[in-house]
Amino acid sequence: MAHDASSSPAADLSRPSDALHRRGLMFILSSPSGAGKTTIARRLLAEVPDIAMSVSATTRPMRPGEVDGKDYHFVSQDEFDRMVEANEFYEWAHVFGKSYGTPKAHIRTQLKAGQDVLFDIDWQGTQQLYQKAQADVVRVFILPPSLAELNRRLVGRGTDSAEVIAARMARAQAEISHWDGYDYVVVNDDVETCFAKVQQILEAERMRRTRQTGLIDFVRELTRS
Known part of the structure; x- marks a missing residue:
């Protein structure tokens, strides 16, 4: 946000840095079924301002x-x-x-x-988005702590047959093999810890200099003789 040149320097400097205008980002969450991305996505939407689902x-x-x-x-x-x-x-x-x-x-x-957009998509969709909008994309992959734990979570849902769970497990291993196509990888051993890490990633990415579009005018005011 370009600030008013008539305002006092003290008032300008007292403003939090996140009050400056910034460009939003495309925040991608991917994970195998049962690893927790939907839970994390819902919490981001419920608890973090300025982010909306695609x-x-x-x-x-x-x-x-x-x-x-x-x-x-x-x-x-x-x-x-x-x-x-x-x-x-x-x-x-x-x-x-x-x-x-x-x-x-x-x-x-x-x-x-300045609105962030959340995507709950697989690795193929992630690749397409990244190819089209690389500078705006942040890619986060969520891993289960183990395949045994992932299987336990899928069984615990009580919604799928043994055949469906077996198919989901096979697909999960294929999806996990694409972990290196992401900027960040977080292991979801504990949902609270995982959510905190994902939120930290989002906050840090929001503060990237290249996204702080209001910095140019702000710094110009600070350095004006």
Whole structure:
């Protein structure tokens, strides 16, 4: 935020540094199923200011209770295909006969306003986002403390058959192999500790000099003779 030249130096210096305008970031959380990314994501949204969940576009029908523009941007297949052709997505994919994608326009507006955008996506979506918006992307991968613990958590849910759990475990090992495509890797042995570490990563990334767009005017005032 460019500060008013008529304000006193003492008042300017007393302002916290995070009062300066900054560009938002695209904060990606990935993990194998059961490793905890959804729990961490929900806590970030509930407890940390200035971060919102990415809203994807989809061709699947709206379900009861869903709100267009909040849960998803619901579009026709023709409109989705047009958006693909016009390069309006950061990333997109066809899943079980339906299409899903991350629209660029709204996210760019959020980032410019200093709003962070949270993504709960897999490593393939992460790669696509990083290729399109590298400077704005922060990638965090959450690991389970062990495969035995991951299996215990999946069984403990009580929602999947043994066959589904076995498939999830096989997929988890494949997903874990992509850990080195992330900026940060956090082991979720304890959810409170894991959440604290993820929050620290977010706060540190918010303070990167290149994202502190208000610094130029602020420092110019400090150094004006």
